[in-house]
Each structure stands twice: as structure tokens, then as C-alpha cells.
Amino acid sequence: MIIDWKSTALKIYEDLKEKIDKLAKKPKLVVILVGENFASISYIKQKSKWAIYCGMDFELRQFSNDIEEDFLLSEIDKLNKDDTVTGFLVQLPLPKYMDPDKVINAIETKKDVDGFSKETIAKVFLNEDGLYPCTPKWIKRLLDIYNIDVSGKNVTIIWRSNIVGKPLALILINAWATVTVCNSKTKNLDFYTKSADIIVCAAGKPLLLKKEMVNSWSVIIDIWTNFVDWKMVGDADFTSLEPENMITPVPGWVGPMTVAMLIENTYLASLRN
Amino acid sequence: MIIDWKSTALKIYEDLKEKIDKLAKKPKLVVILVGENFASISYIKQKSKWAIYCGMDFELRQFSNDIEEDFLLSEIDKLNKDDTVTGFLVQLPLPKYMDPDKVINAIETKKDVDGFSKETIAKVFLNEDGLYPCTPKWIKRLLDIYNIDVSGKNVTIIWRSNIVGKPLALILINAWATVTVCNSKTKNLDFYTKSADIIVCAAGKPLLLKKEMVNSWSVIIDIWTNFVDWKMVGDADFTSLEPENMITPVPGWVGPMTVAMLIENTYLASLRN
Numbered sequence: 001m002i003i004d005w006k007s008t009a010l011k012i013y014e015d016l017k018e019k020i021d022k023l024a025k026k027p028k029l030v031v032i033l034v035g036e037n038f039a040s041i042s043y044i045k046q047k048s049k050w051a052i053y054c055g056m057d058f059e060l061r062q063f064s065n066d067i068e069e070d071f072l073l074s075e076i077d078k079l080n081k082d083d084t085v086t087g088f089l090v091q092l093p094l095p096k097y098m099d100p101d102k103v104i105n106a107i108e109t110k111k112d113v114d115g116f117s118k119e120t121i122a123k124v125f126l127n128e129d130g131l132y133p134c135t136p137k138w139i140k141r142l143l144d145i146y147n148i149d150v151s152g153k154n155v156t157i158i159w160r161s162n163i164v165g166k167p168l169a170l171i172l173i174n175a176w177a178t179v180t181v182c183n184s185k186t187k188n189l190d191f192y193t194k195s196a197d198i199i200v201c202a203a204g205k206p207l208l209l210k211k212e213m214v215n216s217w218s219v220i221i222d223i224w225t226n227f228v229d230w231k232m233v234g235d236a237d238f239t240s241l242e243p244e245n246m247i248t249p250v251p252g253w254v255g256p257m258t259v260a261m262l263i264e265n266t267y268l269a270s271l272r273n
Numbered sequence: 274m275i276i277d278w279k280s281t282a283l284k285i286y287e288d289l290k291e292k293i294d295k296l297a298k299k300p301k302l303v304v305i306l307v308g309e310n311f312a313s314i315s316y317i318k319q320k321s322k323w324a325i326y327c328g329m330d331f332e333l334r335q336f337s338n339d340i341e342e343d344f345l346l347s348e349i350d351k352l353n354k355d356d357t358v359t360g361f362l363v364q365l366p367l368p369k370y371m372d373p374d375k376v377i378n379a380i381e382t383k384k385d386v387d388g389f390s391k392e393t394i395a396k397v398f399l400n401e402d403g404l405y406p407c408t409p410k411w412i413k414r415l416l417d418i419y420n421i422d423v424s425g426k427n428v429t430i431i432w433r434s435n436i437v438g439k440p441l442a443l444i445l446i447n448a449w450a451t452v453t454v455c456n457s458k459t460k461n462l463d464f465y466t467k468s469a470d471i472i473v474c475a476a477g478k479p480l481l482l483k484k485e486m487v488n489s490w491s492v493i494i495d496i497w498t499n500f501v502d503w504k505m506v507g508d509a510d511f512t513s514l515e516p517e518n519m520i521t522p523v524p525g526w527v528g529p530m531t532v533a534m535l536i537e538n539t540y541l542a543s544l545r546n
Contacts, residue, residue, distance in 0.1 A: 101399075121398045122391035125439060126374075152458035160446050166398060169442070173433050173454050178465070180453040181446050185425040188468075192451070195464060 003248045008145055009256040013054055016267055020055040027270035028057035029113065029263070030079055030088035034072065034098075035065030040091045046259050054263050056086075069098045073106050080108045087113035087131075087269040089262075110272055113265040116163070124167050127174040131268060134261035136168035139200060139221055140175070142257065146246070148198065148219060151176035156196035158182045158189065158209070158235065164202040164223065189213070201235035209236040216244040225251045276521045281418055282529040286327055289540055293328040300543035301330035302386065302536070303352055303361035307345065307371075308338030313364045319532050327536050329359075342371045346379050353381045360386035360404075360542040362535075383545055386538040389436070397440050400447040404541060407534035409441035412473060412494055413448070415530065419519070421471065421492060424449035429469035431455045431462065431482070431508065437475040437496060462486070474508035482509040489517040498524045
């Protein structure tokens with residue numbers, strides 16, 4: 001069974017639109033872009049489209065790729081203090097001469113709708129409410145929507161990034177899953193995938209997960225799109241795995257769900273600010 | 274083989290004593306105690322003893338158990354600003370009417386020698402330098418001292434507390450271990466212990482880990498002391514497991530190593546402040 005992300009994402013947008021309609025004040029999402037990275041511009045278009053669809057204001061603040069880091073930090077400070085701005089994010093990647101950690105942690109946690117700040121990391125760790133990072137957030141949400149209770153389930157996460165693997169591990173550990181986090185040095189990956197009720201692929205390694213490594217009843221969440229010979233393939237070998245497994249399709253589904261969580265975080269920020 | 278914590282801890286103290294002797298300014302550790310919890314007083318005695326042994330100044334600030342939370346916060350603020358204080362901690366547990374999260378996070382991260390603050394959690398997550406929480410810190414240190422490289426190793430952690438299980442998982446994930454975090458709902462604990470190169474018991478469940486659940490070559494780190502019929506037993510069934518496994522003894526070894534890491538954190542804080 002292929003997980004239907006399109007209707008899932010759309011339902012989230014419809015719900016948000018309805019909730020936002022009822023707010024006294026329209027939320028506003030701001031995206032800062034430094035330079036003209038092609039992929040970044042394409043991502044931002046999606047963010048803008050869905051923010052507006054859901055009834056939010058959206059603003060892009062674009063700067064040339066030779067601005068000083070201090071200038072960017074002062075712009076962030078302005079947005080932190082601007083009451084008309086509900087939430088904002090700095091589109092990554094930044095030019096190499098800038099320190100992304102410093103830039104991201106300059107954003108006030110209550111406006112950090114990407115959920116990358118240190119304070120949010122600690123909230124995820126401690127199982128406290130907050131604007132959770134969008135990709136792990138939607139993986140958990142998707143499981144919830146499909147009524148997959150992770151409590152007592154074996155979850156194998158391939159691999160261990162700061163943006164997906166590690167925060168997702170904490171979220172699922174807090175939800176009573178038995179979580180194994182693998183990496184490229186894991187000596188018996190198939191041992192951990194064979195025993196998993198849920199497998200999350202976030203490795204960026206094309207076709208890493210083969211049919212013989214999984215059980216027919218395992219749920220497979222594959223968040224990566226790799227380009228191989230000009231074709232898009234996931235970390236999971238989708239063609240061989242489907243239709244036995246409940247599985248996310250590749251290509252095409254990561255972006256919309258991530259953007260849905262971003263819009264939701266902006267809505268949640270508007271309730272708190 | 275029983276891991277010799279006594280000589281391990283003593284060696285750490287001797288090293289610290291030597292390093293501290295060379296400092297221009299003597300570090301000072303302060304412990305805040307609210308009320309008169311018997312166990313707390315006994316822990317603090319150990320902290321005081323070893324801080325002084327290593328050449329630090331030590332001060333206990335004891336308050337009655339009816340002080341206001343605001344008063345405690347103002348005392349913390351004083352210590353944050355006091356240049357003569359290198360590091361300090363608030364001995365837990367606090368009286369029930371106080372919010373321990375609020376109290377702990379009032380301590381400046383650079384003086385938070387217990388390593389419980391949110392900023393430190395984020396540092397552990399991101400694999401950044403910092404004053405790491407003492408118990409997971411010494412588990413990693415012990416493995417290092419015994420030349421057990423965790424990279425590529427299977428580690429099973431039983432269970433998932435904020436103070437041990439979760440931070441240790443992050444530390445070992447960052448060191449390239451394949452880490453499984455179990456909890457009381459894990460459906461096949463023996464599956465994960467049987468496959469582990471290293472097992473860390475931090476469950477507080479007497480004699481949970483039996484001989485038939487582990488391989489003879491697994492390293493077993495047991496950090497818990499349970500009281501059963503007035504006897505001290507660990508989470509691991511020490512009597513049946515030793516001497517095949519490399520294993521930590523129960524009772525008696527958690528405290529001294531934790532205190533050693535606390536003294537080390539105070540020393541590290543003195544290099545930064």
C-alpha cells in the first residue's frame with residue numbers, strides 16, 4: 001500500500017485554513033534568502049504558495065550573497081522584535097563564509113518555525129511542547145494519521161543527522177518506541193531492518209533498503225530523493241518493495257509534508273506570540 | 274572481568290589534582306541544598322571531599338525547605354554573577370512546590386557543572402563541546418579508558434531517562450555507535466541485549482538483565498543500585514554474569530565516577546570562565 005501523502009498534506013492545509021480564518025489577526029511568515037540558489041527559490045515558492053493558500057501573509061526578504069553576517073544578524077534582530085511577524089526562517093544553505101549555527105540561533109525560539117534552534121532541540125529531548133523541526137514532525141504526524149501507534153514498536157532509523165535522524169529518534173523514544181539509530185558504520189543493518197515494525201530511511205544513499213532486508217508487514221518511511229542517472233530514486237528500493245509494504249512514494253512527497261508542518265508551526269506560533 | 278572503578282576514579286582525581294595545582298586561580302564549586310534530605314547530604318559530602326582533595330574550594334549553601342522559589346532564583350542569580358564561583362549546582366530533589374526545570378535552567382550554562390541545562394542538552398545533541406551531564410559522561414569515559422571504541426558497535430540502552438538514557442544515546446550516536454534505546458514497553462528486550470556489544474542498564478529494575486540475555490563477550494555497564502530485601506542489587510544479575518563479561522560491580526561504583534565527572538566539569542569551567 002502506498003501512503004497517500006497528497007491527500008494527507010491537503011487535509012492538513014484545509015484544517016489550517018479553517019483555523020486561521022478564525023484568528024483575529026492574520027499570521028505572517030517571513031523567509032530570508034541570501035543569494036540565488038535555484039533549489040532554495042523553488043522551495044520558497046512552495047512555502048509562499050501554501051502560506052497564502054492557508055490565509056497567511058507571506059514575505060520574502062532576499063539579500064545578495066555578499067552581505068556581512070552582522071548585517072544578516074541585525075535583520076534577524078529586527079524580525080525578532082517586529083510584532084507583525086509571526087514566524088520566520090533563514091533558507092539554508094547560507095553562503096559558506098557565514099556560520100549557520102550562529103545565524104539560526106539568533107532567531108527567537110518562539111518565532112523559529114523551522115525548529116532548528118538549540119532551545120527547540122532541548123524541548124524535543126525533554127518532550128516539551130514547541131515548534132518542532134518540520135521533517136521529523138511530519139514523520140510522526142504521518143504515523144499518527146495512519147493510526148500507527150509507535151508505543152512498544154521497533155523502529156529503525158537510517159541514519160543520524162541533526163535535522164532528521166536524531167530529533168526523530170528523540171520524538172519516537174518519548175512516544176515509547178524502541179528506537180535503533182543506525183549509521184554508515186552499522187555492521188548488520190539488515191538485522192535491524194528485519195526486526196523493525198517501522199523503518200525510516202534518511203540516509204541519502206540510493207536504493208540502500210532492498211526487499212530482502214524488510215518484512216512484508218514493515219512500514220517504510222523514505223524521506224530522501226536521490227538523483228541517479230537523471231532519475232529520482234529513494235533510499236528504499238521502492239519498485240521492489242511496493243505493494244507488500246505500507247510505504248511512502250518516491251519521488252515527490254517530502255516537500256509538501258515538510259511545508260505543511262512549517263505552516264502549522266507558523267499557526268502555532270501565532271497562538272503563542 | 275570486573276571493571277575496576279576505584280582505580281579508574283582515583284586516577285581521574287590524581288590527574289585533576291595535578292592540573293588544578295597549575296592553575297593561577299583555584300576553582301570553586303558551590304552546592305545549593307534546600308532542606309535536609311539524608312541522601313542528598315551524603316552525596317554532597319562526597320562532592321565536597323573530592324573537590325577539596327583535588328585542590329578546589331568548596332562551599333555548601335544550605336537553605337531551609339520553606340524558602341520561596343523566587344528567593345532560590347535570586348540566590349542562583351548571585352552565583353551566576355559571582356566571579357569567585359567557578360561552577361555550582363542545585364542538589365536534587367527539590368521540595369515539591371518548586372519547579373526543578375525552572376531552577377536548573379536559571380543556572381548559567383558555563384557554570385552548570387551538573388550539565389542539566391537546556392543549552393547543554395542541545396550541545397550534547399549537536400556534538401559540541403560543553404559541560405556534559407555527569408553520568409552519561411562517565412559511561413563514555415569508562416569505555417574510552419578501557420579502550421572500547423564504540424564506533425560501529427551495537428549498544429543497547431535500558432531505559433530512556435532524561436538524565437542517563439537519552440543523553441547517553443546521543444553521545445554514543447555521535448561517536449558512531451549503532452544505538453538502540455529500550456523502555457519498559459520493549460517487546461523483545463533479549464533480542465536487543467543478545468545482539469549488543471555493549472549493554473547499559475539504567476532502568477532501576479532489579480536483576481532485569483539475566484545471564485541468558487547476554488553474550489559472554491558483551492560489555493555490561495550497570496549504573497543502578499536497587500534495594501531488595503535490604504540488599505543492594507543492580508539492574509544486571511551481577512552474580513550470574515561475572516566473570517565471563519566485562520562488567521561494572523554493584524554496589525558502590527556509580528557515585529565516585531559521577532563525582533569525578535562533576536569535579537572535571539568544574540575544572541573545565543575554570544578554563545572557560
